[in-house]
Every structure is written in structure tokens, then in C-alpha cells.
Amino acid sequence: NYAPYEQYTQKPCQGPWTDIYALAATFYFIVSGRKMLDALSRAKGASYPPLHELCPAVSRQLSDVIDKALAFDYHDRYRRMLDFLDALEQVVRPEDYDIDLGALMPKSKASKQAEIHVETSDDSEKMCQVEEQNMPEPKRLAAFFHPKKRRLAYLELTMRKSGGHISRRRWIIEPNRTVKVGRLATSDVMMPADNQISRNHCEVFYNEPKREFIVRDLSKYGTYLADGKPMEKEKSYTLKDGDIFCVVSPEYTFKVVIET
Incomplete structure (x- = not known):
């Protein structure tokens, strides 16, 4: 809780x-x-x-x-x-x-800070302040965040509800790892409890060397490309940075993003 x-x-x-x-x-x-x-x-x-x-x-x-x-x-x-x-x-x-x-916590306390810039779909910019620690960083995370070695990849979900309400969520996609999208609590990307969203709806793989995303539909009600065409079940589709796909309908639109 x-x-x-x-x-x-x-x-x-x-x-x-x-x-x-x-x-x-x-x-x-x-x-x-x-x-x-x-x-x-x-x-x-x-x-x-x-x-x-x-x-x-x-x-x-x-x-x-x-x-x-x-x-x-x-x-x-x-x-x-x-x-x-x-x-x-x-x-x-x-x-x-x-x-x-x-x-x-005095305001005059000096602390070194790094900035992470996150682009949102409405072209506004949000800034996350991250305090640098004096303790050694784990090797795995150090490699993951090092700007010369890795660019973070994101899966950004935009949800459009009745009444015009829009909400957004983001998940980091680790390189060269398959991410499962569905409504199960154990899913890597957990969707809302919509009965048309399958427990394991689709999966996304980020191919870091090629800077591309491989998406496969595993669902009953479909995963759709940006042009509205349904993906063939279990067929692999290649998406590039900034491309979108939809789960069930445009109500759930995903955008694949590679940090610049």
C-alpha cells in the first residue's frame, strides 16, 4: 500500500x-x-x-x-x-x-543534480531532478544509464476516455528483452481491467543495435497498426522510433520512443 x-x-x-x-x-x-x-x-x-x-x-x-x-x-x-x-x-x-x-531540510543545502528530459506527446517538457549519490553505482545500472553506451527506450501509453479525458503512462524497455503487455498483474506493462484486453495481449522487443521495435499480437480482440490495419496474430512487425500501435482500439495507443 x-x-x-x-x-x-x-x-x-x-x-x-x-x-x-x-x-x-x-x-x-x-x-x-x-x-x-x-x-x-x-x-x-x-x-x-x-x-x-x-x-x-x-x-x-x-x-x-x-x-x-x-x-x-x-x-x-x-x-x-x-x-x-x-x-x-x-x-x-x-x-x-x-x-x-x-x-x-534547509533550502541552502547544496546538492549536485543531473537532469533527465522526458518528451511528452504534447511537445511540452518535463524535468526529473535526480540527486547524484556518492556511493558507487551498480555496474548493471551504470551501463544502463551511461549516455555513451545506451539510449533509454520507452513504451508510452496514451489512454483516451469518454468526456475527452486523456492520461499517459510510460514504461522503460530494457534492450534486447521481450516485454509482455496485458491486463495481468504479472505483465511487464499492465493494462487497465478491460475485458477486451487479453491477459497476454501483445509483446514488444527492443532491438538496440538496429534501434527498432518488434511487436507481436497475441490477443483475441487485436492489436492495430497506425493506419488502423490489424496485425496478424503472432506475426512480427517492425516499428521505428516514434511509431505507434493500438491495443483493441485508439482508446489505448502506444508510442515507441528512443531517448535522443
């Missing part, structure tokens, strides 16, 4: 935002007495009641800050603990609780 979704499927994308989620979930439980909804249930479309609905004493502003810290997509959360504390300072009067938030 305290683990965000990237701890299930996006381990290379863990960072301060992961701990911010866990901290906010702990706060949610302490204040409301109700555990945060687990991430796998949220991935299937379930939602939790905002804190201000459970506890009238909690202001809407404070509830909104906690909601942002608990955002399902890690791109939508606070990037650094300082950002989280800054937001809390805007909606909570520390003197009411005899707490000096600034003393807990």
Missing part, C-alpha cells in the same frame, strides 16, 4: 519521487486511519478518496498537495523532497505544530 507503481515495473525510474509517494501514503494513513490504495489496483482504474473527504479538518489545499505526491504516474509527482516541503509550507502553518520545516 505504500509502494508506487514504478517499483513494480519501472525500477530504473525510481528516485526521490518514489520515496515521496511512500511518505505521502504514510501521511495519508496516519491522518485518515485508512491505508492508501495499492498501486496494482490503481493500475486497473480504481481510485482512492482524497484526504479532505475523509477528514474535514484537512484543508483542500493540503489534500491537493498530498494528491500530487501520490500521483500514479511518477512524472506528475514532486521531483525532489525540497519541492514537496516547499508545497507543504504554502498550505500548512508550521508554527501551529511547532515544526520548523526549513530546519528539517
Whole structure:
């Protein structure tokens, strides 16, 4: 109940935002007495009641800050603990609780930072702040992130719901490994609980040397190319950076992306 979704499927994308989620979930439980909804249930479309609905004493502003810290997509959360504390300072009067938030984590604290730029489909840019640690990095992850050796590959899902609501999720695709897409909790890319989405709907393989993606449909209701043509079941299709394909319908559109 305290683990965000990237701890299930996006381990290379863990960072301060992961701990911010866990901290906010702990706060949610302490204040409301109700555990945060687990991430796998949220991935299937379930939602939790905002804190201000459970506890009238909690202001809407404070509830909104906690909601942002608990955002399902890690791109939508606070990037650094300082950002989280800054937001809390805007909606909570520390003197009411005899707490000096600034003393807990001074803003003047120097920290070296690296920037990860993530392009979104609406051409806006989001920036993830990642604090560099002084401890040695595991060899596997060091090779995975080294800009001279690897470019990260992503699978980006855009979901269009009735009423015009659009939401997006991203998963990292490790090179030369088959990623399974479906509605099973054990899927590498877990889809919403839509009965037309098969348990193992399709699979994606990222061929790093050729910089291309191989997609195979395994489903009952189909996987579709960008032009709307259905893929032949179990036939391999090659996609390049920026290409799209759909699961069941354009309601679930995937885009394959290679970091520039």
C-alpha cells in the first residue's frame, strides 16, 4: 500500500519521487486511519478518496498537495523532497505544530543534480531532478544509464476516455528483452481491467543495435497498426522510433520512443 507503481515495473525510474509517494501514503494513513490504495489496483482504474473527504479538518489545499505526491504516474509527482516541503509550507502553518520545516531540510543545502528530459506527446517538457549519490553505482545500472553506451527506450501509453479525458503512462524497455503487455498483474506493462484486453495481449522487443521495435499480437480482440490495419496474430512487425500501435482500439495507443 505504500509502494508506487514504478517499483513494480519501472525500477530504473525510481528516485526521490518514489520515496515521496511512500511518505505521502504514510501521511495519508496516519491522518485518515485508512491505508492508501495499492498501486496494482490503481493500475486497473480504481481510485482512492482524497484526504479532505475523509477528514474535514484537512484543508483542500493540503489534500491537493498530498494528491500530487501520490500521483500514479511518477512524472506528475514532486521531483525532489525540497519541492514537496516547499508545497507543504504554502498550505500548512508550521508554527501551529511547532515544526520548523526549513530546519528539517534547509533550502541552502547544496546538492549536485543531473537532469533527465522526458518528451511528452504534447511537445511540452518535463524535468526529473535526480540527486547524484556518492556511493558507487551498480555496474548493471551504470551501463544502463551511461549516455555513451545506451539510449533509454520507452513504451508510452496514451489512454483516451469518454468526456475527452486523456492520461499517459510510460514504461522503460530494457534492450534486447521481450516485454509482455496485458491486463495481468504479472505483465511487464499492465493494462487497465478491460475485458477486451487479453491477459497476454501483445509483446514488444527492443532491438538496440538496429534501434527498432518488434511487436507481436497475441490477443483475441487485436492489436492495430497506425493506419488502423490489424496485425496478424503472432506475426512480427517492425516499428521505428516514434511509431505507434493500438491495443483493441485508439482508446489505448502506444508510442515507441528512443531517448535522443
